[in-house]
Amino acid sequence: MTLLEAKDLCKRYASGGRQVAALDGVSLTLAAGETLGLAGASGSGKSTLARVLTRLVPPDGGAVRFEGEDWLALSGEGLRRRRARMQMVFQDVLGAFNPRATVGAVIGDPLRIHAVVPKADRAREVAALLDRVGLPASYAARSIRDLSGGQRQRVAIARAIAPRPALVVLDEAVSALDVSLRERMLELLVALQRERGIAYLFVSHDLAVLSAVSHRLAIMEAGRIVETGPAAQVIGDPRSPAGQALVRAVPVLKRPD
Amino acid sequence: MTALCEIRQLRVTYRGQPAPALDGIDLDIRAGERLAIIGESGSGKSTFARALADLLPGGASVAGELRWAAGHAPRAGRDIGFVFQDPAASLNPVLTIGEQVAEGARRHLGLSRKEGRLRALEMLERVRLPDPEKTLDAFPHQLSGGQRQRVAIAAALAAKPGLLIADEPTSALDMVVQAEIVALLGDLVRDGGMTLVFITHDIALASGFADRVAIFRDGTLVEAGPTGRVLAAPRAAYTAALIASHRDLATPPLIGEAGR
Amino acid sequence: MRTVRTLLRTPEGAIGLGLLAVLALVALLAPVLSPGDPLRIAGRALIAPFTDPAFPLGTDRLGRDVLAGIVHGARTSLAVGLAAALAALAIGLCVGLAAGFAGGIVDEALMRVTDAFQIVPSFLLALAFVSVVGASAPVVVLAIALGAWADPARLTRAQVLSVRERDYVAAARVIGMHPAEIAVREILPNVLPPVLALSAIIVAAAILTEAALSFLGLGDPNIVTWGSMIAEGRNVLRSAPFLSIFPGLALVATVVGVYLLSEGLGKALADGREA
Numbered sequence: 001m002t003l004l005e006a007k008d009l010c011k012r013y014a015s016g017g018r019q020v021a022a023l024d025g026v027s028l029t030l031a032a033g034e035t036l037g038l039a040g041a042s043g044s045g046k047s048t049l050a051r052v053l054t055r056l057v058p059p060d061g062g063a064v065r066f067e068g069e070d071w072l073a074l075s076g077e078g079l080r081r082r083r084a085r086m087q088m089v090f091q092d093v094l095g096a097f098n099p100r101a102t103v104g105a106v107i108g109d110p111l112r113i114h115a116v117v118p119k120a121d122r123a124r125e126v127a128a129l130l131d132r133v134g135l136p137a138s139y140a141a142r143s144i145r146d147l148s149g150g151q152r153q154r155v156a157i158a159r160a161i162a163p164r165p166a167l168v169v170l171d172e173a174v175s176a177l178d179v180s181l182r183e184r185m186l187e188l189l190v191a192l193q194r195e196r197g198i199a200y201l202f203v204s205h206d207l208a209v210l211s212a213v214s215h216r217l218a219i220m221e222a223g224r225i226v227e228t229g230p231a232a233q234v235i236g237d238p239r240s241p242a243g244q245a246l247v248r249a250v251p252v253l254k255r256p257d
Numbered sequence: 258m259t260a261l262c263e264i265r266q267l268r269v270t271y272r273g274q275p276a277p278a279l280d281g282i283d284l285d286i287r288a289g290e291r292l293a294i295i296g297e298s299g300s301g302k303s304t305f306a307r308a309l310a311d312l313l314p315g316g317a318s319v320a321g322e323l324r325w326a327a328g329h330a331p332r333a334g335r336d337i338g339f340v341f342q343d344p345a346a347s348l349n350p351v352l353t354i355g356e357q358v359a360e361g362a363r364r365h366l367g368l369s370r371k372e373g374r375l376r377a378l379e380m381l382e383r384v385r386l387p388d389p390e391k392t393l394d395a396f397p398h399q400l401s402g403g404q405r406q407r408v409a410i411a412a413a414l415a416a417k418p419g420l421l422i423a424d425e426p427t428s429a430l431d432m433v434v435q436a437e438i439v440a441l442l443g444d445l446v447r448d449g450g451m452t453l454v455f456i457t458h459d460i461a462l463a464s465g466f467a468d469r470v471a472i473f474r475d476g477t478l479v480e481a482g483p484t485g486r487v488l489a490a491p492r493a494a495y496t497a498a499l500i501a502s503h504r505d506l507a508t509p510p511l512i513g514e515a516g517r
Numbered sequence: 518m519r520t521v522r523t524l525l526r527t528p529e530g531a532i533g534l535g536l537l538a539v540l541a542l543v544a545l546l547a548p549v550l551s552p553g554d555p556l557r558i559a560g561r562a563l564i565a566p567f568t569d570p571a572f573p574l575g576t577d578r579l580g581r582d583v584l585a586g587i588v589h590g591a592r593t594s595l596a597v598g599l600a601a602a603l604a605a606l607a608i609g610l611c612v613g614l615a616a617g618f619a620g621g622i623v624d625e626a627l628m629r630v631t632d633a634f635q636i637v638p639s640f641l642l643a644l645a646f647v648s649v650v651g652a653s654a655p656v657v658v659l660a661i662a663l664g665a666w667a668d669p670a671r672l673t674r675a676q677v678l679s680v681r682e683r684d685y686v687a688a689a690r691v692i693g694m695h696p697a698e699i700a701v702r703e704i705l706p707n708v709l710p711p712v713l714a715l716s717a718i719i720v721a722a723a724i725l726t727e728a729a730l731s732f733l734g735l736g737d738p739n740i741v742t743w744g745s746m747i748a749e750g751r752n753v754l755r756s757a758p759f760l761s762i763f764p765g766l767a768l769v770a771t772v773v774g775v776y777l778l779s780e781g782l783g784k785a786l787a788d789g790r791e792a
Binding site for chain 2: 149182186187190209213215232235250253
């Protein structure tokens, strides 16, 4: 069942007197419960696509159907209510959390806004979510600032799954983490997908990360999708120069023979 | 190989911090080698780089010895070049690329303005920037992240230092650019007969070009040795864990076979 | 809270807070420390300071107690300074928030008005306003505020524009938070710290402006202020300099206290923001 269908998305920016096409006719589909990896070098437009799909940035052209509805036509209260179904995890750079927030407030916000559980059960739901992402329930009282990068990213995931979304967009969600943490984070994401049937749109410049979790891969370059297909196929036999460059760029552990 | 620098019992504590950022580091840097310092966040690898280059903030207390072969500590810019992680922050936004690359050369080699400009042009060509003539008069914000890092490397090498320290120079760049920058550094260092100390968190990246690796963890040196030996037969459990947690395209995916 | 503790740990914050605490106490306890009307004639004229225990700081040309003047003048300085700063901040915050959030033509229009008020030297503006409207405490407060609101307005707007672009604001939108809630819970608390740090400087400037206006005879004539005391002493500057020096020292101590506090506040609040 097709969860998300984007057609001919375009986004132009004026830069230095010229028009730059950040998105130049991008189309993709995503089925329920699957992971589509979106790979590309910087400037390929993958982050712009993530922001257009999550309605953070309006496109200049194109259409998006999400769960059978015209996603771009929604606005105001209608949009806010439907947002529960599409969530996002940002790269954990310093700006991803309100520096004054507590962990409990961060996770509690979507629960409250979308009345996921009755008010009396909210604290318990927050504790359950914290536990699911591998953090002690006592962390709810802590300030976000006191957490390490890995812990913050777990809170970000908890926040994203709290309103029971059908799709989570992950924009370089593990890129800022230490390598040893990355694997555990990816395992958590895969487990959550299996349990809750969440689809992921995973944006990254690191094909190794994408190869771990993606069912299908799309390669972006200069605002266009230049290659798409099952993950193993695209990685095993990339047809596009951009795809080949991404494959070549993954560092391989050189052991002596 | 002779040792360019012998580090003995190096300990660094930042002002106001109870625990040392680095403790009891014993390591040799051999002339002409490519040494990779590998560690995760908080391992002290950046502190090590800055201690070598004498770039620690005022108030940081340093104990132990840094015995340089030259007899004296290396002069910044002249004997040591430093490439920082964030190319946007390490370049001055109000100076042209040419001015910044020439600065080190002019100051240390006593070049005139014209000679400095020529040297800058030469360096920009060596770091394989497209259209080096035009780039001389461009400003940092007009370049991409990868291009800026090439400029930073050019500036670091302009005065022909014997030692180049690169502190996570590719961590802020995407994979494709990372591969190019690492290859560039490898070539430049080899052509110039320089010593390279490369700080990174990526053991696979380091294995691609380093002669020796040193693994740092929580401010201590866990293990050091020739890259091949460390990777094939790690002596410390932590090193083995780091190697095991590496993922590349050959590693089996986490999602099930039938795609679900 | 955390901020106050950090504030007290910095030397500037501790000294500044100490000085201002003394000042505030003096101002509050004025009627206890020096009962009676400070403007009444209490003794002989021009008694030198430190000679008569009844008048520790001496008396002025009319025989008014200098110490009483200093103590009661503290009330005026603090009250006017704080009130003017609060008014300036209130106006500045409103304008800055409106401009930062609305954008477009509203932003442009508000910024041109802000430009106009910033171009005119604030003291001259206050001077002109008081001369035209008349000298009384509320008018003085308003006059000072008119000259001081433009800086906080600009700073607030800059902060709003910067904070709006942060990922946590985007995250709030993605969760489905109502824009009003985003403005109040996500943006505003992160906009305020630098503006609050500026407020201490505004208080210092307000106190000095009030003193200057009083000095020129444009303050409220019915209350004693340090500025008017300095003006009084002008006539006998050679023979009885202490009449101007004491209120002058009081002013210096107050302004230094405020500046030190603002330094400490800046440091403490910087800790509380994005680390």
